[in-house]
Amino acid sequence: MNDEEFEAAGQQMLKYVIDYHKNIRERRVMPDVRPGFMRKLLPDHAPHTPEKWDQLFKDIERVIMPGVTHWHHPHFYAYFPTANSYPAILADILSDTIACIGFTWASCPSCTELEVIVMDWLVKVMDLPEAFLSTSPGHGGGVIQGTASEATLVAVLSARTKFINKIKEKNPSMEDGVALTKLIAYTSRQSHSSVERAYMIALVKYRILDTDEKQALRGDTLKKAIDEDRAKGLTPFFVNISSIDRSRYPKQSCIPVIKISMFIFLSQVCATLGTTSSCAFDNCKEIGIVCEQENIWMHIDAAYAGSSFICPEYRPLLDGVEHADSFNFNPHKWMQVTFDCSTMWVKNSKDISQSFSVEPVYLKHENEGLMPDYRHWHIPLGRRFRSLKLWFVLRLFGVKGLQDIIRQMDNYAVTRFEQFLLLHTVSIYLYLSIYLSIYLSIYLYIHIYICGSNEINEKLIKSINEDGRIHMVPSRVDDTFFLRLSICTTRTQNHDIDFAWKVVSEVADNVLKTAK
Ligand code: PLP
Incomplete structure (x- = not known):
């Protein structure tokens, strides 16, 4: 495809995108296909010689669309929102155009620097603790992960390294594998499944703690578990607080009248709408205080709920976040940024960067230490220019526009x-x-x-x-x-x-x- 062909195809594709959105109501929200439907529509081998764009373009409707579940159809009420907006689509076009792999500052300075800046913007927009700012004296900062699951895993693995090192300070001859067996993490039974998976991947022991009648994990429940585990010679090291996805519901009893209840959920906590001292912030605070006293890493997973904290009226639900070592939410769920964009902040970025640091010569550069080298902040080496999406969205909607949505x-x-x-x-x-x-x-x-x-x-x-x-x-x-x-x-x-x-x-x- 040459430049002229690209221009023509690009215009055709943009028109298709606009028409898709405009006319989405005419499509069936769920596809009516059976597993394997596509095999009948496509050859069983890749073309040896180039095909024409027009042939491919026609196949979008013939091959792809029959099997698409239209997540942006107004009659799609499944799972959770996933964001989609023209500013984010434009940013992705630019990201695909630059097509850098921004693993270090030197590998693409703009990719790193824009990420630092928009992550700081979000701290201010959401009134998050100043300790999360890249300019904070305690090495705070933000990074864009692909998903909330990755953010939780990164937090768990970083805390794991930190606590293994602590155990070994007192027992220098102990092997890492032995120190690992001493660690124990906690979460509540209402947390997202990704938390348990992170514990499983990290090979750490964990306990799923009971919640109160409002499905909230309370500080005293956590404290009791910590005391029991310390008495057994274990080292409690990590607590996840997560916002609900699939199962954060009060126990329901069937009653023969229509009952409307309103709750706001955040983290492990639920609050009855309108009450002043809701569990939502009590628990986050209670757990945070226990974590601080006991010196345990607290991670808040607000994957879904997080975007709402750009509205000041919801922000009180996040009180207690100042105790968190790490905090994460998904702008790709509800903040008009297309998948994938999961924003994570830490109070001390060294906890992360020192956990994953391997230093091959070919990745080193002479300006190290002046800006983050994000390859140390997550699991893959490669990373897309995802901050462009946040930048475009924040500028073209404005905070007010996002709040209105x-x-x-x-x-x-x-x-x-x-x-x-x-x-x-x-x-x-x-x-x-x-x-x-x-x-x-x-x-x-x-x-x-x-x-x-x-x-x-x-x-x-x-x-x-x-x-x-x-x-x-x-x-x-x-x-x-x-x-x-x-x-x-x-x-x-x-x-x-x-x-x-x-x-x-x-x-x-x-x-x-x-x-x-
Ligand atoms: N945590 C919570 C609270 C969620 O609601 C979800 C997704 O629905 C996840 C984690 C997993 O998100 P991701 O797909 O970004 O890993």
Whole structure:
């Protein structure tokens, strides 16, 4: 492809992108294909000679689109939001154009320096502790990881090295492998699965601690576990506090009336909306204080919720973050930055950089130490110019624009759905006993449960997805299986919420009729 051909193809592709977004409602939100569908559409070997662009372009609709789940369709209510915006797409084009591998400052100074600057901007936008700034005296700083799972793993591995070294200071002859067996980490049973995976990958012992009736891990529970483990000769070293993804729900009891509850979830904590002293900040603080007293690394995983802290009204939920050694959230979930962009800050970057430092001659450069060499801050060597996405998004939306989006999406979850429920209380009460919680605000989840049995709710989700007009996924807490509706795209409008409600109530009605 030469320059002229690229220009023509590029224009055609840009038009395709715009049309895709404009006309997304005309597509079926979930593909109607069976596993292996694509084998019938493509040859079983790569072309030996170049094909024409036009042939390839046609195959986007013929081969790819039939199997695409349209995450940005306004009727997509599954999983969680994943961000998509024109500024981020433009930035990715530029990143692909520069196509650098910014593992050290010298390998592409702009790649490193822009990342340092936008990560500092975000600290200020979100009112995070100054200790996370690159200019802080304690070697704080931020880095863009690919995913929250990687951020947690990096935090665990760094803390592991730090504590193995501490154990060895007192026992110089002890081997690393033996010191490793002394370490123990903690998390609550409501944390994301990626935390357990990080502990498994790091080969550290861990305990999953009980939460209180509001699903919050409390400081005294953590303290008790630490005391027990120290008595056994172990070294507690790491606690993860994570924001909910799949299972941060209060235990639900089935009640024969519609109940609307609103909760805000952050980290391990949930708070009833509107209360002044919510568990949300009590727990983060409580756990932080225990961690500081006991000298344990506290990591906050706010993968999903984190973006909301750009709105000052949600920021109090993050009180206690000042105790955290590391903090992470995913702008690629809710802050208009396309995947992948997971921002992580640490109070002392040396804890990370010294854990992963290997120094081959070909990676060294003469300006070392003046700016971060990010190859020391994460697992891969190579890294994309991801800060361009954050920079474009922050500049072209402005903080105010991003705040407006978060508030608007909240509003859909809360106001619209709530109104629906209130308006339909009588009719629904007659034939559906739906327990519905709006885990809102920062979470935008609406939970739907038909009282009766798990089987009937399994049938409901299956029927909704077979119906195909909207797409949702289920979840389970303890023994309760329920449906989970998440507002996923900025394109969602009031009439989409109305439509979702129509579909859910119609299908539920049918499911209940056939169940009788
Ligand atoms: N932690 C939390 C709280 C999440 O909600 C999620 C994703 O949904 C993750 C971690 C995993 O995110 P990632 O895909 O960025 O690893």
